[in-house]
Amino acid sequence: MHPGRSGDFQSRSLSEVKSSLRCGFTTGAAASAAGVAAYLRSRRGEIPAVVELCFPDGRRRAIATNWRGGAEFAVVKDGGDDPDVTDKALILAKYLPVSAAALGPHDYLLEIGRAHLILRGGDGVGLCRRPGLDCAENHWAINPGPRKMLAANLARIGFGETPEWGLLTITVPEGGRLAQRTLNPRLGIVGGISILGTSGIVYPYSHKAYVKTIMVLVRALALAGGERLVLTTGGRTLRAAAERLPELDESCFVRIGDFIYDSLRAAQAQGLTQVVIACMPGKLCKYAAAYHNTHAANVDQTLAPLVEAFLAVGGDAATAAKLAACPAVRQALELIPAARLEACLGRLVERALGVLRDWFPTLHLRLLLFDFEGRLLLDRGSS
Structure with a gap:
């Protein structure tokens, strides 16, 4: 099988050697799960305790979510064994129906089917102040992988089937403090952590x-x-x-x-x-x-x-x-x-x-x- 078409190749290899260490999920996967739950609450009135996400490797994995009131949900980021500084960080997402006028200068605009999602970083999410990073200068430090993962999973539950505008705000209450233990200050990402993850999985x-x-x-x-x-x-x-x-x-x-x-x-x-x-x-x-x-x-x-x-x-x-x-x-x-x-x-x-x-x-x-x-x-x- 061609590894370029086999997104779960490395995870299969790790399991084949029967490693006793446990994989976790990225901040991007956590934000996606919280975002999906927030949208389900806003549009369907649901309060999911678990969200099933489709990961870039094509597999579905469940992530627990916690309702915070309104259309806001939290996910406790689980880094698995040997975690990084964001392990156990609280990642929150809040969804609001809005108009196009809500789009801010630092926001991302995700076109999903017939709908538009404004993606914003709140407290504890960094802002890129230099060019040359994965995120554009003067935009929130929410990397392309998490943006794609979020968009794909929102589309799975119906976002984009009809014209609508929504605002999803990602916050990390401890993000400002945690960022000081990362490379973000040196890289020109100010105010918080980055929302990261190419595969969604932390090995x-x-x-x-x-x-x-x-x-x-x-x-x-x-x-x-x-x-x-x-x-x-x-x-x-x-x-x-x-x-x-x-x-x-x-x-x-x-x-x-x-x-x-x-x-x-x-x-x-x-x-x-x-x-x-x-x-x-x-x-x-x-x-x-x-x-x-x-x-x-x-x-x-x-x-x-x-x-x-x-x-x-x-x-x-x-x-x-x-x-x-x-x-x-x-x-x-x-x-x-x-x-x-x-x-x-x-x-x-x-x-x-x-x-x-x-x-x-x-x-x-x-x-x-x-x-x-x-x-x-x-x-x-x-x-």
Whole structure:
């Protein structure tokens, strides 16, 4: 089965190794569940204790909701085992019928069938104040994945069948405090947390358990006679790599998160010498900086390799100084002139491949670099 068409691939792989850790759901899934419940209350008078959501992988999962009065519901975000800072945070959604005049300058307008939904961030939801993030500048930090998930699930229960305008406000009472423990202040997201989630699912993130899972999957591929291993940093890179490499079975693809060193070590230990790495520019910069574990809790986002690559391909000192001052790679890439971008990224890829080859000289490495939307930027090396 082609992994690009199998959204539950990684969740199946995790279950196959019988991990004892429990998955959770993202802030985006929590907001979607609360939003669906709020709409059901407003339009049908229902007070659902549980909402069944359709997730991006096509599966349906139940999330408990709590009625707060009126058309407002709360969901307690459950991060599963080894949760992040938003675990047990209260995510609230309130629905109101409105007119088009209610649309504010920071709001999103979702067109769902024949209806329009104004999506707004309330207290504790961040506001993007810089360009280059997943959310547009001066808009609420509600990422595209949660917006799509919310729209799809509202459509499932009838929103959009008739013309109407609604306002859904997402609030996180503790969001302002929680945001101080995230990267949001550095990224230019002010006032609260981001509503996140590509898959809607939070996978257990214990270092030991995650690496053990990777090792089991790599060993299984080797025992099955597989010759090429594809290490992907997340769901988007997995899907993009699968589209790029349609000849490979889904068992060849392993999602590694931040554990690049441990994953390559597992490949070497199992005698798999042909390895493809699929990543985005942020991870690439950390590979070039020789970080074994790229998680933000362990290392800061370093832009030094990107700045050095830019200067090496003839970039000017003034722009280099601006790159060095950027809070994240995404913003920095927007400052690089288009005429130098490919050469700069190419230099960065070669530096990263050099680091990885120094670690594991016996591996034949190929690196697929994708942009933040999953489009291929560069394909270098050989596997």
